[in-house]
Amino acid sequence: MSKLNHYYEGHEAEYVRRINAGHVGWDKGGYDEFFMKPFVARSLDRSGLKRQGGRALDLGCGTGALSCQLAEANLDVTGLDISATAIGFAKAIAEKRDLRIDFAVADIVRDPLPTGQFDVTVDGHLLHCIVFEEERQRVLEKVRQSLNGGGEFWVETMLLENGQEPDPDWHMDERGMVWSRIDQGDQYVEAQCRDGNWWLPQRLIARSQEALLAEFLSAGLTAVEVECYAPLAPLTPGGFRARLVAADGAG
Numbered sequence: 001m002s003k004l005n006h007y008y009e010g011h012e013a014e015y016v017r018r019i020n021a022g023h024v025g026w027d028k029g030g031y032d033e034f035f036m037k038p039f040v041a042r043s044l045d046r047s048g049l050k051r052q053g054g055r056a057l058d059l060g061c062g063t064g065a066l067s068c069q070l071a072e073a074n075l076d077v078t079g080l081d082i083s084a085t086a087i088g089f090a091k092a093i094a095e096k097r098d099l100r101i102d103f104a105v106a107d108i109v110r111d112p113l114p115t116g117q118f119d120v121t122v123d124g125h126l127l128h129c130i131v132f133e134e135e136r137q138r139v140l141e142k143v144r145q146s147l148n149g150g151g152e153f154w155v156e157t158m159l160l161e162n163g164q165e166p167d168p169d170w171h172m173d174e175r176g177m178v179w180s181r182i183d184q185g186d187q188y189v190e191a192q193c194r195d196g197n198w199w200l201p202q203r204l205i206a207r208s209q210e211a212l213l214a215e216f217l218s219a220g221l222t223a224v225e226v227e228c229y230a231p232l233a234p235l236t237p238g239g240f241r242a243r244l245v246a247a248d249g250a251g
């Protein structure tokens with residue numbers, strides 16, 4: 001069988017499963033209570049975009065809760081996701097809410113992004129789904145290039161809390177990659193067969209805030225505001241959130 005899919009394309013099957021089970025998105029909070037909402041609300045205030053408006057790009061928008069929040073704050077929003085099912089759902093919800101949002105299916109690792117156009121590009125929990133160093137660098141460079149002069153990047157991503165030990169069930173390797181056992185791996189480019197079992201990388205949990213900031217800086221992004229948060233539930237990692245801008249002041 002030819003290997004057709006990249007590891008992150010497994011999100012499509014997961015959206016089909018979740019939507020069939022009656023969920024409205026990745027985040028259990030739905031459209032009004034989702035996890036990133038308070039951070040984005042604060043960032044809209046602090047960046048001045050709530051007053052000024054502008055153009056926003058939502059990366060890994062899923063079923064569009066964050067895109068709707070940005071559009072309701074009067075930003076002109078583009079939402080991109082690898083999952084056709086999630087994008088179809090997002091379009092239907094936006095229409096119901098009478099919001100004009102430009103949703104499209106895209107692979108943020110491999111497809112080009114528009115350049116120099118956005119007042120804010122938001123990582124909607126996409127970055128921790130991209131596990132390989134070279135791919136993450138490529139994505140972060142595209143993020144920097146997507147910004148206009150003065151544009152901001154808002155990111156929230158998984159980070160081991162200071163002193164936190166990875167749970168053995170995460171099967172986390174020394175690079176921070178979390179692996180899951182899957183039934184059939186031969187349709188995934190990056191799946192590995194070990195001891196008769198198929199494994200697929202699923203998430204990257206950063207080991208330190210310094211490592212994340214260095215990763216952003218080598219893509220030309222520097223932080224203006226940083227916050228780390230503790231695990232929200234047992235057996236989950238902590239997190240990191242930040243507002244960043246282009247280090248050279250350009251978009």
Ligand SMILES: C[S@@+](CC[C@H](N)C(=O)[O-])C[C@H]1O[C@@H](n2cnc3c(N)ncnc32)[C@H](O)[C@@H]1O
Pocket residue numbers: 008009011012025026027059060061062063065066080081082083086106107108109110124125126129
């Ligand atoms: C953890 S989910 C978060 C979804 C949504 N932002 C939310 O908060 O509910 C990560 C999202 O990134 C998308 N994704 C993963 N890899 C991607 C890629 N290479 N290109 C575009 N989207 C991707 C997934 O389909 C999924 O919707």
